[in-house]
Amino acid sequence: xxxxxxxxxxxxxxxxxxxxxxxxxxxxxxxxxxxxxMKDRAALPERLLDINGLPDMGRIEALPEGGxxxxxxxxxxxxxxxxxxxxxxxxxxxxxxxxxxxQLRNMASMGGNIMQRTRCAYFRDEDPxxxxxxxxxxxxSALHGLNRNHAxxxxxxxxxxxxxxxxxxxxxxxxxxxxxxGPAGERSIPFTEFHRLPGDTPERDxxxxxxxxxxxxxMPARVEGRAxxxxxxxxxxxxxxxxxxxxxxxxxxxxxxRSARLALGGVAHKPWRLTAAEAALRGVSLDExxxxxxxxxxxFTEARPLAHNAFKVELAQRVALRALQTAGARA
Amino acid sequence: xxxxxxxxxxxxxxxVNLTVNRQARTIMVEPRMTLLDALREELALTxxxxxxxxxxxxxxxxxxxxxxxxSCMTLAAMQEGKRxxxxxxxERNGKLHPVQAAxxxxxxxxxxxxxxxxxxxxxxxxxxxxAGWPSxxxxxxxxxxxxxxxxxxEIRERMSGNLCRCACYPNIVxxxxxxxxxx
Numbered sequence: 001x002x003x004x005x006x007x008x009x010x011x012x013x014x015x016x017x018x019x020x021x022x023x024x025x026x027x028x029x030x031x032x033x034x035x036x037x038m039k040d041r042a043a044l045p046e047r048l049l050d051i052n053g054l055p056d057m058g059r060i061e062a063l064p065e066g067g068x069x070x071x072x073x074x075x076x077x078x079x080x081x082x083x084x085x086x087x088x089x090x091x092x093x094x095x096x097x098x099x100x101x102x103q104l105r106n107m108a109s110m111g112g113n114i115m116q117r118t119r120c121a122y123f124r125d126e127d128p129x130x131x132x133x134x135x136x137x138x139x140x141s142a143l144h145g146l147n148r149n150h151a152x153x154x155x156x157x158x159x160x161x162x163x164x165x166x167x168x169x170x171x172x173x174x175x176x177x178x179x180x181x182g183p184a185g186e187r188s189i190p191f192t193e194f195h196r197l198p199g200d201t202p203e204r205d206x207x208x209x210x211x212x213x214x215x216x217x218x219m220p221a222r223v224e225g226r227a228x229x230x231x232x233x234x235x236x237x238x239x240x241x242x243x244x245x246x247x248x249x250x251x252x253x254x255x256x257x258r259s260a261r262l263a264l265g266g267v268a269h270k271p272w273r274l275t276a277a278e279a280a281l282r283g284v285s286l287d288e289x290x291x292x293x294x295x296x297x298x299x300f301t302e303a304r305p306l307a308h309n310a311f312k313v314e315l316a317q318r319v320a321l322r323a324l325q326t327a328g329a330r331a
Numbered sequence: 332x333x334x335x336x337x338x339x340x341x342x343x344x345x346x347v348n349l350t351v352n353r354q355a356r357t358i359m360v361e362p363r364m365t366l367l368d369a370l371r372e373e374l375a376l377t378x379x380x381x382x383x384x385x386x387x388x389x390x391x392x393x394x395x396x397x398x399x400x401x402s403c404m405t406l407a408a409m410q411e412g413k414r415x416x417x418x419x420x421x422e423r424n425g426k427l428h429p430v431q432a433a434x435x436x437x438x439x440x441x442x443x444x445x446x447x448x449x450x451x452x453x454x455x456x457x458x459x460x461x462a463g464w465p466s467x468x469x470x471x472x473x474x475x476x477x478x479x480x481x482x483x484x485e486i487r488e489r490m491s492g493n494l495c496r497c498a499c500y501p502n503i504v505x506x507x508x509x510x511x512x513x514x
Contacts, residue, residue: 001363003340003341003363032386035365035386035404035405036404039384048406050409077398081459081465093465094467097465097466097472102399102492103389103452104492238467
């Protein structure tokens, strides 16, 4: 690793001010992504500010109306094991448990999880291959290269990478909010607006600005929360990033869907909500498999597979269907 | 400049106070030094192994404040006040930890390079199961989990962060099942 200075933050306002005025300073919490990026020289901060000592940012609180507030420093394993998270939003607990390994889940913070960078091999490579995310303007090696793991939705010629987080898919499906404190005060960012599509500026993964500190993730009460499920398909049974994953949550009248929430992972630069499918699913019976399939298919007319990932178009629809059915069985 | 200590590569050294295997220690480290390198090179605790150095293999697993973590993916300078346990700290009064004894009994290793990490991971995984933590092997995470539910499939899932190139997995699973009191 390159040389850097390390200091500890004990006050959020001071940490935010330090970050706002120093373009070479990075926050570090669990470090499980940042240290890997530094080892691969994909991140070269000159100063690290350890935010693990900031007060009251590690709590998981069950809110009275049925929602949750998850502190940004809460560890993935603590959130996954929390009884109220498991009861109110099983999709969140499952997405966390299907990610990384026991050791990494003990280390990785929730704020860091949603900030993690793509696993695109061209982006992570120690050798300087063209990558617009890593070196803007250098080109995209994956566009016509090895792109089996890459996007089928929302990509641009500048970048075809996918976002690797599992729990982000669940949080997008459930319309969580990211609570961010910056130099101008606190704001709440709807989860589906937190991550960006690549466009011409793939170096920016999300809407976080310099001086911003994620303090919490808020999960408002959702009628679909309890009947929810996360399904992940990958090349290995465990300890692997998703080829395709789906978060599903439903509210029903008997077997008929009153509302459905669906988001996919492994298919885009951000968690991909299937809004057209959600609208088409309203009023459909969970027993009408063909109708469920056609409703899901309405979100795939805009799919644009690359040379090596056409299989994801079919796979993603099947994964979405199965996640929906399992969520439906919990209603 | 007086009072500033510099390391091999010219970085300023920072002091870290921590407890390692029940002993209070103070080490001077470069901020970029991982906990793994500090254990091996500053504290001469070479039982913790360095293999992938990228958080992919689990060979470097140690306990920090009782929880299993990857020592290659955290900085030594971030461990101020922490309680670290390595493979050297598991035995008590010359007696192997029950998980260590079970690995010997079940031949849970061949070359042995991943074994420290496997055992440190297994000790903590059993504690996590006793604390009622679910895993991805659960059919439904909404329900309670007890150590009696620690099936072979559960053990394999919970140990998936520890790779064994000799593929001793069946014996590792058997050793952990026995140590967890399941057989």
